[in-house]
Amino acid sequence: MSGTTKIAPMLAVSDGARAIDFYKAAFGAIENWRLDAGGSVIAGLSVGPAELFLAEASPPHGTHSPPSVGGTTVRIELFVDDPKAALARAVAAGATERNPVTEHSHITTDGSPFRMLQGMVIDPFGHYWLIGKFLD
Amino acid sequence: MSGTTKIAPMLAVSDGARAIDFYKAAFGAIENWRLDAGGSVIAGLSVGPAELFLAEASPPHGTHSPPSVGGTTVRIELFVDDPKAALARAVAAGATERNPVTEHSHITTDGSPFRMLQGMVIDPFGHYWLIGKFLD
Numbered sequence: 001m002s003g004t005t006k007i008a009p010m011l012a013v014s015d016g017a018r019a020i021d022f023y024k025a026a027f028g029a030i031e032n033w034r035l036d037a038g039g040s041v042i043a044g045l046s047v048g049p050a051e052l053f054l055a056e057a058s059p060p061h062g063t064h065s066p067p068s069v070g071g072t073t074v075r076i077e078l079f080v081d082d083p084k085a086a087l088a089r090a091v092a093a094g095a096t097e098r099n100p101v102t103e104h105s106h107i108t109t110d111g112s113p114f115r116m117l118q119g120m121v122i123d124p125f126g127h128y129w130l131i132g133k134f135l136d
Numbered sequence: 137m138s139g140t141t142k143i144a145p146m147l148a149v150s151d152g153a154r155a156i157d158f159y160k161a162a163f164g165a166i167e168n169w170r171l172d173a174g175g176s177v178i179a180g181l182s183v184g185p186a187e188l189f190l191a192e193a194s195p196p197h198g199t200h201s202p203p204s205v206g207g208t209t210v211r212i213e214l215f216v217d218d219p220k221a222a223l224a225r226a227v228a229a230g231a232t233e234r235n236p237v238t239e240h241s242h243i244t245t246d247g248s249p250f251r252m253l254q255g256m257v258i259d260p261f262g263h264y265w266l267i268g269k270f271l272d
Binding site for chain 2: 004005006007008009010011012033034035036037047048049050051052053055057059061062063064065066069070071072073074075076077078079080081106107108109110112114126127128130
């Protein structure tokens with residue numbers, strides 16, 4: 001894979017237009033493009049240099065909104081300089097705090113220590129956002 | 137959000153160790169770190185400059201493997217220079233092709249045309265990978 005490889009999540013949501021508005025308010029997202037695919041919204045967003053996509057859930061195609069399946073199959077990691085401020089902004093926009101931002105210390109299986117700050121919110125569309133940063 | 141903001145998916149999988157091996161073979165992923173969290177594997181991987189995380193599914197915490205919910209709540213967009221080659225490599229490693237790589241043309245809601253190459257595979261852990269690139 002070359003240096004241009006990118007990985008980005010595409011969230012299944014119940015209401016694309018409302019979700020775009022929420023991600024703008026909660027995370028400062030910018031709308032790069034929006035498609036109306038037969039009444040179903042698909043969009044490309046950016047949060048700073050990071051990309052994020054969303055499309056309305058389509059159970060016949062195997063894409064489900066998190067509330068419809070009682071959780072999520074993929075959590076979203078959001079790394080920012082100030083996790084507490086980012087989490088507070090998301091909550092102010094309507095997300096629910098599941099875990100406050102606290103420091104977590106781990107030892108990897110090869111014996112290396114690492115520390116991170118991390119908290120978690122669940123957004124109004126049921127997606128789980130791990131908001132944090134690595135320390136050291 | 138500053139220029140250091142990053143967004144990355146954290147996939148819920150049924151078997152973390154086997155999933156790490158698969159993502160290495162399928163996408164050329166590198167293992168950055170691995171934790172054994174009480175018998176449950178959590179890992180940080182990279183595909184070129186892109187980051188990807190995985191953790192074993194934990195239904196009491198709302199994280200479900202895709203087969204357990206009949207699909208996914210978040211698809212993964214993988215942008216690469218050569219989508220056909222990347223899709224073929226993933227299939228050779230054990231993914232299932234759902235859609236071949238073809239060209240898709242869209243008109244955004246503000247009237248701008250855009251074109252992309254995109255195909256999709258479902259990996260052995262049930263995750264949906266949209267493999268493509270934007271054209272022009």
